[in-house]
């Protein structure tokens with residue numbers, strides 16, 4: 258029998274990384290991204306997890322989550338996850354707490370795989386050898402030249418056959434510009450690549466349906482958050498009325514959220530973000546909920562954080578190759594993979610998720 262290997266400690270740090278240009282979508286604008294990094298240690302191995310959220314998540318690791326994880330057998334990730342879930346009952350799980358749980362859960366899964374000397378995807382049970390991606394950016398803050406160079410770089414430069422741009426500018430008050438940017442995007446990527454749009458909840462129900470009809474000439478395949486993802490009946494109404502797949506789920510903080518969204522018939526593809534929903538433990542369960550509703554899942558942002566879980570998800574559609582996070586992960590992680598040809602093909606012989614954090618490179622961005 259293998260002896261128990263207790264988790265010795267959790268440590269965290271937060272980094273604020275400026276964007277390479279001002280970024281905005283239909284309902285929000287930003288100029289920096291905060292990454293909260295967690296390391297978990299046991300038996301001479303170190304697991305790495307992270308989330309994109311607020312540094313406050315790190316304080317929760319110290320004050321609340323750590324005491325539920327340290328001392329526990331490092332192989333008992335599911336037990337640690339549920340202990341963390343119970344520990345935030347009185348704090349409220351959605352939001353900061355869920356991001357902190359996510360970062361710790363991912364660090365623990367990486368640690369477990371390293372202790373066992375296997376790739377995390379193989380530990381989870383890989384069903385795919387590669388993961389398809391779509392290029393994601395196309396911010397409303399970009400001018401025509403910037404949009405063209407980004408989309409052209411993905412499709413012509415890297416051979417990624419699907420891309421997504423932001424629409425719903427100014428809470429749906431710039432529909433003319435939305436449509437002209439959709440037209441430009443189709444022009445840039447040609448007839449063969451798939452074109453996706455994301456309104457980030459910027460439209461009203463009827464407005465979203467009208468916009469979908471006006472974008473028909475541009476063969477849009479994916480209409481993300483045409484209305485608020487809290488408006489499940491609205492998503493369903495739009496879904497029933499438009500040609501593209503209607504998608505949402507990026508603000509799912511726990512399993513009941515995904516169950517409600519699927520049961521409402523609100524989406525054609527469920528988006529799940531393991532850096533928000535509770536890490537890989539909850540990702541796997543959310544994907545199962547989607548599968549039970551005959552739906553695919555798509556990984557929202559944080560591409561390297563999702564890669565191993567995506568390889569182990571039978572009903573995976575693809576993973577979001579999000580400009581900000583691709584840039585940050587390639588800057589601050591070693592072991593990253595490229596998306597040439599439109600798919601990620603990791604080295605399955607590397608232990609854990611194969612990634613380590615470049616501590617010294619990250620120091621200039623440290624905020625906590």
Ligand SMILES: [Mg+2]
Nearest residue numbers: 455457481507
């Ligand atoms: Mg989105």
